[in-house]
Amino acid sequence: MHTFLRLHHGVSRFDKQIDHIAGSLLVLAIRLFVGWQFFKAGLVKVGDWSATLSLFRDEYHVPVLPPEFAAAMGAGGELLLPLLLAVGLFSRPATIGLFVVNLMAVISYPQLFMFECPAAINDHFYWGLLLLVIAAFGPGRASLDAMLKSPSGKV
Numbered sequence: 001m002h003t004f005l006r007l008h009h010g011v012s013r014f015d016k017q018i019d020h021i022a023g024s025l026l027v028l029a030i031r032l033f034v035g036w037q038f039f040k041a042g043l044v045k046v047g048d049w050s051a052t053l054s055l056f057r058d059e060y061h062v063p064v065l066p067p068e069f070a071a072a073m074g075a076g077g078e079l080l081l082p083l084l085l086a087v088g089l090f091s092r093p094a095t096i097g098l099f100v101v102n103l104m105a106v107i108s109y110p111q112l113f114m115f116e117c118p119a120a121i122n123d124h125f126y127w128g129l130l131l132l133v134i135a136a137f138g139p140g141r142a143s144l145d146a147m148l149k150s151p152s153g154k155v
Contacts, residue, residue: 021141023140024140024141024142025140025142026140027133027134027137027138027139027140027142028088028139028140028142028143030130030133030134031085031086031088031091031134031139031140031143032086033130034082034085034098034127034130034131034134035081035082035083035085035086035098036082037123037127038077038078038081038082038098038101038102038127039078039079039082039083041078042074042075042076042077042078042079042082043079045071045074045075045078046075046079049071052071052075053067053068053071055071056068056070056071056074059109059111060105060108060109061108061109061110062074062104062107062108063107063108070104070108074104074105077097077098077100077101078101081094081097081098081101082094082098085098085134085139087143087144088139088140088142088143088144088145088146089143089144090145091134091143091145092134092135092138092139095131095134095135096135098127098131099131099132099135102124102127102128102131105124106121106124112124
């Protein structure tokens with residue numbers, strides 16, 4: 001019986017380690033996936049800045065902010081925050097920032113709700129949900145945040 005309990009304890013500890021690693025890899029995958037979606041959008045914005053400014057002046061209706069400032073903030077956020085998210089540095093603030101960028105996209109472009117294909121608005125809902133997962137549970141062990149938090153510097 002004693003051998004069984006020791007074996008069971010070893011298996012239980014192994015299961016917890018596997019769960020922890022799998023959870024960290026899942027959060028890393030979420031961070032990379034969502035970050036990549038925003039980073040691509042930022043590249044498009046800076047790739048044709050005059051078109052971006054035109055969109056922010058004529059199509060997007062960002063509340064309170066002047067269109068030029070909103071375009072710069074949007075593009076900057078879509079380029080910088082995903083990089084922080086990918087490496088897991090300042091992960092929660094980066095996640096909240098991207099959540100706000102995502103929310104502003106939905107609020108400022110109401111045509112998303114009018115498209116025949118619901119994928120356009122659904123993508124924003126999925127990204128928002130995934131960002132909330134990272135905000136709630138953190139960036140996982142595969143992040144600079146975890147490494148900096150660890151007293152030994154090891155994750």
